[in-house]
Structure formats: C-alpha cells, structure tokens
Amino acid sequence: MTGPAPPHPTISLGALTIRPATCEVIVGARRLVLEPQVMRVLAMLARDAGTVVSRDELVARCWDGRSVSEDAINRVISRLRKLAVETAAFELQTQRKVGYRLVAIPPVASAEEARPEANAPLPAARRSRWPAAAAAAALVLLLLGLAAWILSASLGARSATKSLAIHVTADRPGDRAGVQAFTSNLRQSLLRVRGLRLLDGAATGTPDLTIDGSFGSTRERPILLTLKDGSDGSAIWSGRFARSPLLLPEQQRAVAAAVRYVAVWLSDRGGGEPSAREPERSDVSALVADGLQQWQTGREKREQGKPSLAMEHYAVASAKADAALALDPESPRALMLRYQIDLLPAYPRPGETVPAFRNRLQRADEMLTRALSADPDDPAVLVAAARDFGRAADWAAAGALLRRAVRLGPSSADANTWYAFHLALVGRCREGLRYARKGVELDPGSSWRRRAIPRLMQGAGDTSGALRDYARLLRDDRANGVLAYETYLVALSGGRGRLAQLATFLRHDLWQGDPPPGILAVVDRAEAAAAHRDGRAAAFDRLLDQEFRATLENRKPVSASTAGDTMFALAYEYAHARRVDRALDALTRAHDAGSTYLPWALPFGSHEFPPPLRSDPRYRALWLTPTAWAELMRERETTSLATAASRS
Structure with missing residues (x-):
C-alpha cells in the first residue's frame, strides 16, 4: 500500500508559496492556514501540477489508502477550489470520470517590474546585431495588447483602485454614537471590496465615490444614504432604511445595500487583491460542504418528481446550515447555503402553508443581506445579489454584478453559469456558451449546470444541436422530469415531427415502453401537442387549462422553479396552440412576476x-412597460442587428 505523501520542502506554485510542514500557503502579503488533509492533497497535486490524478490515487497517497467517503473527498476538493478563487494562483480542473488536474497560473508582473530601465541604453553592437529579436519583442507586445483589449471588451477593463469617502451625520446629538458604530460597520464591509480604497477625514483630493447620509435611530428618522459620483456629485443610488419589526435591523440592511451598489459601480472598473481574512473554521467548512451536497441531491430528487425524498434531503441540508451558522453566524458560505435552501422552490412546498412559504422567502432575503455585509466580493454572494436584481427587473445591475463575480471568481462554476444565462437574456447566446461550458468544466456532475449548454444552443438558433445535447443528458439522467420538459419546449419550437420523435425517444428508447409518471406526463404532453398540429386539439387544450388552473391555485406547479416561469412556458404553449387570449393572460402574469x-x-x-x-x-x-423591459428589448434588438450584420 502506498503511504501518505511524505513531508516536502516549500513548493512554489505560480504566485503561491506552499509550506506543507506548517500547513501554510503564502500569496503576496497574505498567509492562510489550511487543514492538514487539505494541505496533503494540495501538496500532492502541486507536485504533480499539469498531470491528471485519479480519485483512487488521491486516496492512496493522501489518505493512506484507507476507506474514505465521497463527501470527505468532495469537501477537500471544494476547499481547494475556494483557495484557487481566493489566491488566483492555480485552477483545479475536473476530468470527468478520471480525476483532477491542478494547473498553475503564472504570476502577473507588476508595472514596475515590466518597465524597462530608464537609463540603461543598449550597447550599439547589440542594437545592430539583433533587429529580429526587437521585432519579435514588438510582436509579442502587440499580441499581449490585443489580448488585453479582447479581455476588456468581454468583461471590462481592470483599472486602478478607486477611492471612496464616507460622510454620515447624526440627525440629533444623541445619535452620534450610533453614527460612529454604523460608519465603522460600513467601513468594515467596504474594506472587503476589491479595487476600493477608503479615505479618512484627513485625506485630500477628490474621491471617485462618496457615500453621504444622515443617521436616524427611529422609524420617523430613518437612515438615509446616497452614493454619488465624486467627480460631479451626481447621484448613483439612494436608499431609505427605516426600523421595521418584520425586517433585519435597518443598519444591517443599509450596509448591505450600500456595498451592493458600490460593487455594481465597480463592476467594470475595480481590480486589486482580496482583503486579508481569517481562514474559515474547518468544522464550519465541513458542515457547509455536507449541507450543499444534501441540497444538490434534494434538487435532483425534486426534478425527478420525488418531492418527499427531496424534502428529506432539504431537511438534512437545513440542519447542517443551522449548525454551521451556530458556530459562525457570519460565515459567508454558511449564509449562502441557508439562502439557497430557503430560496427554492419559489412556490409553496408540499404541505407548506402560505405564511410558512412567505417566512421562508423572507429568511432567504435576510441571509443574502447578512452575506453582503460579511463578504461582498464572494462570487456566490455576488451571484445571489445579481439574481435578486434580476427578479426586480434591474438587469443592468444584475449583469454588472455577474461580470464582477466572473472576474473575481473565474473558477466559480456558479458565476460562469449564471453569467451565461444573463448573456442569453440580453441576446448574446454564442458568447454565453463559452461561460456555460466553463461552468460545466468546473462542476461536471451537476445536471442543472449541464442543461445550460443546450439552452444557450437553442438561444443561438441551433435547435438540432440543442435536442442532441438534451438527448445525451437524458440518457445520463433519464428520470429527470424537468429536463424532459425543457426538451419538449425546444421540440415544440421545431414542429410536429420533432414532438413525435421526442415522445418515442422518451417512451421507448429510454424506458422500453414503461416510463415513470414524471416522464409519462411529458410524453403525453408531446403527443397531445403533435395531435394538435394535426387538427385534434381537445387533449392539448384540456392539459394546458388544467395546469393553468393548478398554477393559479398554487397546486404543484412542477414545470419550472417558480410559478412565473411556469406561466411563461404555458404562454409559449398556448401561443403554439393559437389560443391568443389565454397566451396573453399567462404571459402577462409571467411578465408581472419578472420571468424570462x-x-x-x-x-x-x-x-x-x-x-x-x-x-x-x-x-x-x-x-x-415598464421602462426596464423596454430597455432590455432595445438591448436585445441591438444585439440581434449586430449579430445579423456580422454574419452578412
């Protein structure tokens, strides 16, 4: 049996220095301490950087070959992925059904290091002997400049650190202590935002941003904040935060909102290193990793039409999240786990009362608010805040936060996947495919993430390719009713022949004539839609009307994650059935819910x-109407015209 990896001297990995003997990693001026098991795996992968290491070999070399659970391995891999995001020194790539490969990211030279010596003229003989070398160097610089320009066009150019000044005054003399505490909390959160430098009262010059406001400690005297452009004083955002018995404390809500809008403004501007943070407790990390696995399994069971099993996994995940938050109430990862558990589905779960459903969504909002204060630059937090903006139809702010999430967390599967969905929304599906594929590469085991690729293919106009990809996914996850329903919607756009082919594929190719209820429902739907195309409309009309009523009454709207999304899909089906009034009714309801x-x-x-x-x-x-929808349609039209022009 192969023993555990022996002690090893210091390892250099890109900009990262790894010290296995003390379980330390050093990047720049930051020092992080890892759990011993995480360090063993990191050191082993770093020594074999560039080589794929199988899970069996990982266990043999880092766990002494003893029996170890999949959750234990996944927890260590998850911690290393987070370290990759935090340090930007390496990527941990998953080779599906093979293993893992660690790839070092070369350190970026500073501007001072890259600058030629000012007073070091090249000797005349060397200048004349090497003109080709000079030309080659110029070509390299040109290519580097071109690459930088392309990166700037896709995600926004990284520019110098921006400065921010805070000026909050007290409404009354008795509020001065409150102002100091509030300003201190606001500064602590903003200090964690990359690309931002906070000015103190003695600073001179004009800041790039200012936060002005007044602090009140009663419902009649709320906290008022305004984020302004420092150059001209124009308002970027303003908010009013009054005391409420139903919401989080107004100070916490104000801090979260301020950092969110600062991040939006910085999206295409700010860079910089992450701020120093204490490493997360190992027991908290373990609970969150286990809880996330349970939550993902629960989502898969829900999509397979097994709500009772899904609820069992959700309950375990919920207990793990609560245990993690009891140990560290401000752990961003624990807060985001609790947020994910509470957010979906966005309609009552089986047996859940309407008040309990509303409390669940309110708790999700509270978790996001706390996470924004705790770590406003965590990619998962930025993604959640972006989705929150999207539900409010503020797609510009949503896109800004997603761009920032991808830039700060290039190894975040969620950041890449949700940015791909955003690009699809604004009509840039071909560009979005790149990010969708990156998300799958980072997390190949997620059925939900793999579905992003055919969605983007359909958006780009490749229906045949999308259906082929959906068929491959269904072969791997044949009981997934939500996946089958998505495939049906794509087939619906392709005509009667594709609907009939899908019904045959689901019933006979996948299930040999005996599909389970969730898949059989999609088969019946596809066959009814095909019959409608042949003039036999009764079955399809009856099916759509039944689901429309069920969705209105909150009775198991399983077609999508939210009732608004279910209404959107029903509107699409009604439109294909040429029932204009009912299609408009469903689409208006989906529109009012912000569904896209x-x-x-x-x-x-x-x-x-x-x-x-x-x-x-x-x-x-x-x-x-409203204005946000009109602006989105103009952006989609501009993208559509540009795409058509590029093809012609």
Missing part, C-alpha cells in the same frame, strides 16, 4: 412567440 424563463422566446430571440400572438398589438405593448 425562455430567453430564446423573447422578442428578438431565435424562436420568438409564434403568430398570431406576435402580431397582436397587446403582445407588442407588453414589452414596452
């Missing part, structure tokens, strides 16, 4: 809602 469930069906998409709905004046008017 099928970006490829939105105006200027590859498979926009079909006529006669599209030619109805009420349909066109729907996308003109």
Whole structure:
C-alpha cells in the first residue's frame, strides 16, 4: 500500500508559496492556514501540477489508502477550489470520470517590474546585431495588447483602485454614537471590496465615490444614504432604511445595500487583491460542504418528481446550515447555503402553508443581506445579489454584478453559469456558451449546470444541436422530469415531427415502453401537442387549462422553479396552440412576476412567440412597460442587428 505523501520542502506554485510542514500557503502579503488533509492533497497535486490524478490515487497517497467517503473527498476538493478563487494562483480542473488536474497560473508582473530601465541604453553592437529579436519583442507586445483589449471588451477593463469617502451625520446629538458604530460597520464591509480604497477625514483630493447620509435611530428618522459620483456629485443610488419589526435591523440592511451598489459601480472598473481574512473554521467548512451536497441531491430528487425524498434531503441540508451558522453566524458560505435552501422552490412546498412559504422567502432575503455585509466580493454572494436584481427587473445591475463575480471568481462554476444565462437574456447566446461550458468544466456532475449548454444552443438558433445535447443528458439522467420538459419546449419550437420523435425517444428508447409518471406526463404532453398540429386539439387544450388552473391555485406547479416561469412556458404553449387570449393572460402574469424563463422566446430571440400572438398589438405593448423591459428589448434588438450584420 502506498503511504501518505511524505513531508516536502516549500513548493512554489505560480504566485503561491506552499509550506506543507506548517500547513501554510503564502500569496503576496497574505498567509492562510489550511487543514492538514487539505494541505496533503494540495501538496500532492502541486507536485504533480499539469498531470491528471485519479480519485483512487488521491486516496492512496493522501489518505493512506484507507476507506474514505465521497463527501470527505468532495469537501477537500471544494476547499481547494475556494483557495484557487481566493489566491488566483492555480485552477483545479475536473476530468470527468478520471480525476483532477491542478494547473498553475503564472504570476502577473507588476508595472514596475515590466518597465524597462530608464537609463540603461543598449550597447550599439547589440542594437545592430539583433533587429529580429526587437521585432519579435514588438510582436509579442502587440499580441499581449490585443489580448488585453479582447479581455476588456468581454468583461471590462481592470483599472486602478478607486477611492471612496464616507460622510454620515447624526440627525440629533444623541445619535452620534450610533453614527460612529454604523460608519465603522460600513467601513468594515467596504474594506472587503476589491479595487476600493477608503479615505479618512484627513485625506485630500477628490474621491471617485462618496457615500453621504444622515443617521436616524427611529422609524420617523430613518437612515438615509446616497452614493454619488465624486467627480460631479451626481447621484448613483439612494436608499431609505427605516426600523421595521418584520425586517433585519435597518443598519444591517443599509450596509448591505450600500456595498451592493458600490460593487455594481465597480463592476467594470475595480481590480486589486482580496482583503486579508481569517481562514474559515474547518468544522464550519465541513458542515457547509455536507449541507450543499444534501441540497444538490434534494434538487435532483425534486426534478425527478420525488418531492418527499427531496424534502428529506432539504431537511438534512437545513440542519447542517443551522449548525454551521451556530458556530459562525457570519460565515459567508454558511449564509449562502441557508439562502439557497430557503430560496427554492419559489412556490409553496408540499404541505407548506402560505405564511410558512412567505417566512421562508423572507429568511432567504435576510441571509443574502447578512452575506453582503460579511463578504461582498464572494462570487456566490455576488451571484445571489445579481439574481435578486434580476427578479426586480434591474438587469443592468444584475449583469454588472455577474461580470464582477466572473472576474473575481473565474473558477466559480456558479458565476460562469449564471453569467451565461444573463448573456442569453440580453441576446448574446454564442458568447454565453463559452461561460456555460466553463461552468460545466468546473462542476461536471451537476445536471442543472449541464442543461445550460443546450439552452444557450437553442438561444443561438441551433435547435438540432440543442435536442442532441438534451438527448445525451437524458440518457445520463433519464428520470429527470424537468429536463424532459425543457426538451419538449425546444421540440415544440421545431414542429410536429420533432414532438413525435421526442415522445418515442422518451417512451421507448429510454424506458422500453414503461416510463415513470414524471416522464409519462411529458410524453403525453408531446403527443397531445403533435395531435394538435394535426387538427385534434381537445387533449392539448384540456392539459394546458388544467395546469393553468393548478398554477393559479398554487397546486404543484412542477414545470419550472417558480410559478412565473411556469406561466411563461404555458404562454409559449398556448401561443403554439393559437389560443391568443389565454397566451396573453399567462404571459402577462409571467411578465408581472419578472420571468424570462425562455430567453430564446423573447422578442428578438431565435424562436420568438409564434403568430398570431406576435402580431397582436397587446403582445407588442407588453414589452414596452415598464421602462426596464423596454430597455432590455432595445438591448436585445441591438444585439440581434449586430449579430445579423456580422454574419452578412
């Protein structure tokens, strides 16, 4: 049996210095302490950097070959992925069904190191002997400049650190102590935002940003904050935070909102190193990793039409999250686990009362608020804040936070996947495919993440490719009713033949004539839609009406994660059934809920809602209000025209 990895001297990995003997990693001026088992795996992968190491070999060399659970391995790998994001010194790549490979990221030279010596002229003989070398160097610089320009165009150019000044005054003399405490909390959160430098009262010069406000400690005298552009004093954002018995303390809400909008403004501007933080407790990390695994399993069971099993896994995940928060109430990872558990599904769970459902969503909002204060630059926190903006139809702010999440966490599977979905929303599906594939590469075991690729393919107009990819996913996860339903919606846009092929594939190819109830429901739906195309409309109309009523009554709307998304899909089906009034009713409800469930069906998409709905004046008017929707449609139209011009 192979023994554990022996002690090893210091290892250099890109910008990272690894000290196995003391379980330390050093990057720049930061020192992080790892758990011994995490250090063993990191040291082993670092020594074999660039080589794929199987899970069996990992166990043999780092666990002395003894029996070890999948959760234990996954927990260590998860911690290393977080370390990769925190240090930007390496990537941990997963080779599906093979193992892991660690790839070092070369350190970036500082501007001072890259600058030629000012007073070191090249000797004349060398200048004349090596013109080719000079030309080659110029070519390299040109290519580097081109690469930087491309990166700037995709995610925004990284610029110098921005400065921010805070000026909060007291409404009354008795509030001065409160102002000091509030300003201190605000500064502590903003200090964790990369690319931001906080100015003190003695600083001179004009800051790039200012936060002005007044502090009140009663409901009648709330906290008022305004984020301003330092150059001209124009307001970027303002907020009012009054005391409420139903919400988190107003100071905490104000801090979270301020850091969120600072991050939006900095999205394409700020860079810089992450601030120094204490390493997360190993017991908290273990609880969060176990809880996340349970939550993911619960989501898979829900999609497979097994709600009772899903609830069992959700309950275990919930207990893990609560235990982690009891140990560290401000752990960003524990807060985000609790947030994810509480957020979905965005309709009552089986047996959940409406008040309990509302309390669950309110608790999710509280977790996000606390996480924004605790670590506003954590990629998972930025993604959650972006999704929150999206639900409020503030897609510009959502996109800004997602760009920042990808830039600060290039190895975050969630950041890449959700940015891909955002790009699909604004019509940039081909660009989004790159990020969708990156998300799958980082987390290949997630069925939900793998579905992003055919979604983006459909958005880019490749229906045949999307259906082929969906078929591959269904072979790997054949009981997933949500996946089958998505495939049906794509087939619906392709005509009767594809609907019939899908029904045959699901019933016979996957299940040899005996599909389970969740898959059989999709088979019946596809066959009814195909029959409707042949003039036999009764079965399809009856099926759609039944689900429409069930969704209105909060009775098991299983087609999507939210009732709004279910209404959007129903509107698409009603439109294909040529039932314009009911399609408009469902689409209006989805629109009011902020749903953009099928970006490829939105105006200027590859498979926009079909006529006669599209030619109805009420349909066109729907996308003109409110202003946020009209702006989104203009962006989609601009993207569509640019794409058409590039192809011609």
